[in-house]
Amino acid sequence: MSLRSKLSRLSDLAGETPALLKSEKSEPATPLAPTLEHLRAKMNAILERSGIEKPPAPRPVDTDDLPFASIETDLGLLHVRTFRLSPAHRTGRAPLLPARDASTELLALLALDPSLQACQLGGALYLDTETTGLSGGTGTVAFLVGLAFWEGGDLVVEQLLVRELGEEAPMLERVAMRLRKATMIVTFNGKAFDMPLLRTRFVMNRIEAPEGLPHLDLLHVARRLHKPRGITCRLTNIEREILGFERDNDVDSADVSACYFHFLRTGDGSALRRVVEHNSWDVVSMAALVGLYGEPLEGSQLDPEDLIGVARTLKRAGAMDGAAAAAETAVQRGAGHESIRVRAEIAKARGDRARALRDYAELAEKIDCDRVRLELAKLYEHYVKEPARALALVEQGTAESEPSRRHRAARLTRKARDQGLGVRDQGRGTGSLFRGLP
Incomplete structure (x- = not known):
């Protein structure tokens, strides 16, 4: 085709362009979808034409199996279960009342965290999560968050359920609000798991995370006090061995995520009810433990052997007077050879070599221990000469x-x-x- 022919064809097309544009503009424009409901309606219409099955309706939660109230918020529906416990409520043999007035000074020493000393336990927020996995990571979601706080003399337990995996924003906003009102956080292994997980979910949902609060992680305290006598420091074990509380028909932590996924697939709320109860027991038990760990030493309900752990932890924290008092109480309550050893260790650290000499000499007569002989030899050489x-x-x-x-x-x-x-x-x-x- 010659150049002249090509130019002629371009001229013809240019003459048609305005008409084409006019024709397109004359068609009425489809309005943009203004609401989420409109978008859902369009998606349903597309699914009907394609023959694809519609997604299931959201699972009901206001049932006998899942007694959660649904509250409308700016971020969507929030599903909440709330109940109150009087200060006289007991977890095993431990009442809740001491948790409100416990010594934050003692708790700070046992936690080796001075920032806890100035906190008010009446404003503490107890927190525990149930998640879709135990390994953490950005794909792990806290589908149930248990909270507990003091209000009007009672301990209020508030549980927040994520009914569908896309509905966690209202739950996170409520958690953030509770954190902003709290004076401190109390968890069991929350420093390593619960709080890092929630911080990740705040970021993923573009919700402003509250500033860091003093954090009492009871797992660390439990290990210092109970592990030396062979107690595995899982919360259920601590409840049984320390509080005297045995859970009835509890769900194992390893099965929690399976129960939730079963609920998502089937809508069977009964599968999730045990998880809800498990979560409420966790937060209430934490309050009972705070009361037990924060009791004055002279009236402490801890086992005499656990007072050995208290004495060693207070010594590590530099609270020598308290450490000596705890060791003496352990000895008087019959905690055995180890209580005499820790009393000797503390006496030596305080410079009371006469007390240390008596205790190490007594131990050397009762047990065959090379460490005791070494300490006693040092005292005979340098103190007794x-x-x-x-x-x-x-x-x-x-x-x-x-x-x-x-x-x-x-x-x-x-x-x-x-x-x-x-x-x-x-x-x-x-x-x-x-x-x-x-």
Whole structure:
């Protein structure tokens, strides 16, 4: 085709363009969908034409199995279950009342967190989550959040349910509101799991997360107090062994997500009811534990062996007077050899070497322990100035490396010789150790 022919065709098309544009503009414009309901209607129409099954209706929650009230909010429906417990309510043998007036100073020491000391327990927010997975990550959702707080003299338990996976924004907004009103947070393993998860969900849903609050994680306290006597520090174990509370028909934590997914598939609320009860037990038990851990030592209901953990933790926190009082209480209540050991450790740390000497000497007569012999040998050498007695203990074996033990024995031998002490002057039970010395 020649250049002239091409130019002619372009001219013809240019002449038709205005007419085409006019024709397109003359058609009425389809209005944009103004509401979410309109978009849903369009999607349903498309599904009907394509033969694809419609998504199931949202699961009902205001039922006997799931007694949640649905509240309309700016972010959607919020599903809430609320009930109140009087301060006289007990979890096993532990009442709730002490949790409101417990010593935050003692709790701060046991948690090794000074920021808790100035907090008001009356404004504490107890928090626990049930999630779609235990591994965390951005895909894990907290589908049920249990909260508890003091109001009008009662402990109010508030549980927030995410009925569908796309409906978590109203729940997160309520959690954020409760956090803003709180003076502190109380959880059980919340520092490692619950709070990092919620912070991630706040970001994913573009909800402003509240500023960080002082956080009492009871798992850390429980490990310091109970693990030395062999108690596995899961909350259900702590309830049974420490509070004397046995859950009835509880759901195992590993099965929680399966129960929720079953609810999403079938709408069977009964599968989720045990999870709801499990969650409420968690937050109420935390309040009972706060009351128990924060009780004054003289009236503490803790087991005598747990007071050993209290004494060691207070020593670690630098509260030596409290540590000594806890150790003394443990000894008086019959906590056994370990209570005498911790009393000796604290006495030594406080500079009360006479008390430490008596306790270590008593232990050395009752138990065969190389650590006790080492501590007693140090006291005989440096405090009592009786190197021969110290040497007798070192020769029996001490908790130190063999080169260190030989070095200590040689030093003590020289000291004994320098004092001019013979075998006959060493006191009972030690002379045989010096036979043959030059």
